[in-house]
Amino acid sequence: MKRVLILGGGFGGIATARRLKQKLDPADEVILVDRREHFMVGFRKTWALVGQSTLEAGQRPLDSLTRLGIRVLRDPVTRIDPSGHAASLGDQRLSADALVIALGAELAPETVPGFQQYALNVYDPHDIPRASQALTEFQGGKLLIGIFGAPYKCPPAPYEMALLVNDTLKSRGVKVSVEIFSPQPMSLPILGQASCDLIESRLADQGITFLPNHKATAIENGEVVFANERRPFDLLLGIPPHRPPAVVRESGLVGDSGWVSVSPRTLETQFSGVYAIGDVVQVAMANGKPLPKAGIFAEAMGETVAERIVSTFKGQEPEAVFKGEGGCYLEVGAGQAMMVKGQFLAEPEPEVMLTEASTKYLEEKKSFETQRLQTWFE
Numbered sequence: 001m002k003r004v005l006i007l008g009g010g011f012g013g014i015a016t017a018r019r020l021k022q023k024l025d026p027a028d029e030v031i032l033v034d035r036r037e038h039f040m041v042g043f044r045k046t047w048a049l050v051g052q053s054t055l056e057a058g059q060r061p062l063d064s065l066t067r068l069g070i071r072v073l074r075d076p077v078t079r080i081d082p083s084g085h086a087a088s089l090g091d092q093r094l095s096a097d098a099l100v101i102a103l104g105a106e107l108a109p110e111t112v113p114g115f116q117q118y119a120l121n122v123y124d125p126h127d128i129p130r131a132s133q134a135l136t137e138f139q140g141g142k143l144l145i146g147i148f149g150a151p152y153k154c155p156p157a158p159y160e161m162a163l164l165v166n167d168t169l170k171s172r173g174v175k176v177s178v179e180i181f182s183p184q185p186m187s188l189p190i191l192g193q194a195s196c197d198l199i200e201s202r203l204a205d206q207g208i209t210f211l212p213n214h215k216a217t218a219i220e221n222g223e224v225v226f227a228n229e230r231r232p233f234d235l236l237l238g239i240p241p242h243r244p245p246a247v248v249r250e251s252g253l254v255g256d257s258g259w260v261s262v263s264p265r266t267l268e269t270q271f272s273g274v275y276a277i278g279d280v281v282q283v284a285m286a287n288g289k290p291l292p293k294a295g296i297f298a299e300a301m302g303e304t305v306a307e308r309i310v311s312t313f314k315g316q317e318p319e320a321v322f323k324g325e326g327g328c329y330l331e332v333g334a335g336q337a338m339m340v341k342g343q344f345l346a347e348p349e350p351e352v353m354l355t356e357a358s359t360k361y362l363e364e365k366k367s368f369e370t371q372r373l374q375t376w377f378e
């Protein structure tokens with residue numbers, strides 16, 4: 001009997017566990033560890049923020065994955081031992097034939113002075129009810145949306161948030177001026193200037209000011225502080241800096257990028273039989289820039305790793321490779337969405353494009369969630 005230990009039950013971990021259970025011998029054991037109770041797709045936070053839906057409507061209990069034959073342990077991972085293919089969950093040590101690290105990215109609001117005091121953390125589901133309430137009570141003025149570090153999850157999401165928040169407030173007759181800042185030189189550097197111009201002019205058409213090259217150093221009462229200026233706000237929605245979870249930072253697996261280093265096509269770390277997938281890794285594209293952090297990639301990485309583990313267990317040469325195909329949705333209001341999609345690992349350059357806005361992409365975005373909830377949990 002073989003055992004695979006998967007740390008993290010988000011997009012990547014669940015996709016790995018499911019594919020392994022489909023392909024491995026039924027006697028083989030697949031263990032999934034996560035301290036969270038529920039799975040939920042990332043973009044549901046924005047819908048809940050603007051009052052279009054609730055967080056709860058998109059949450060599914062991780063425990064229900066046991067019906068697929070997956071052993072689910074709802075515990076914090078406290079130590080990772082890559083050379084021993086093992087992890088500790090408090091006092092319990094579990095070792096396995098293969099280890100998959102899918103622990104995602106941790107939000108680090110405390111690294112920006114003033115963030116926890118003055119900003120609403122719109123990437124943290126626990127802060128969404130407070131942020132949604134603040135928007136409901138907002139009587140008008142300056143609303144600032146801040147990207148406080150890069151890389152961050154789903155690069156189009158803050159722009160989607162700006163458009164939807166702006167729409168929501170204006171439809172209530174609130175007089176608001178929305179600004180969004182980023183430390184990056186353009187809205188979505190992966191797209192290049194021409195497509196960024198399309199996004200930025202769409203923001204401008206809605207009266208939203210985009211501030212590129214704005215790296216915030218602190219937040220003080222009513223103002224975000226940058227190297228050479230300060231921007232005032234009445235309400236601040238913040239996307240905090242991201243980093244690997246502490247247990248990963250302490251595992252010795254983090255490379256120069258600040259994230260776990262893996263072989264981009266096989267997702268194997270420097271330890272044979274130890275893989276890392278999803279937001280916790282940094283994969284370089286052919287132009288040297290990092291592959292964006294997105295659930296669609298975490299999922300595809302998980303399926304690749306599962307296939308490779310199955311082949312290895314059968315004594316075959318693994319052939320599955322991660323292709324870097326897919327994309328993220330950018331909802332633009334008025335019942336439409338765009339998509340940033342393509343072949344992110346194409347050579348010699350990533351081939352990524354911005355689609356037109358259409359109702360079709362909004363429907364696709366909705367079914368992106370429903371399909372996963374149905375396939376994984378029902």
Ligand SMILES: Cc1cc2nc3c(=O)[nH]c(=O)nc-3n(C[C@H](O)[C@H](O)[C@H](O)COP(=O)(O)OP(=O)(O)OC[C@H]3O[C@@H](n4cnc5c(N)ncnc54)[C@H](O)[C@@H]3O)c2cc1C
Pocket residue numbers: 007008009010011012013033034035036041042043044045046075076077078102103104105123153154157245247277278279280293294295296297298327328329
């Ligand atoms: C607003 C928003 C919109 C988004 N929209 C899209 C989109 O349209 N398309 C798309 O593809 N992606 C989107 N994403 C990104 C997507 O949510 C992430 O990229 C994806 O969740 C990454 O999957 P993962 O498996 O790597 O990590 P996660 O899904 O974050 O899972 C990691 C898991 O590890 C667990 N964990 C961490 N540390 C520990 C520990 N010490 N012990 C136990 N458990 C631990 C966590 O509880 C978590 O469940 C969006 C994200 C946001 C915030």
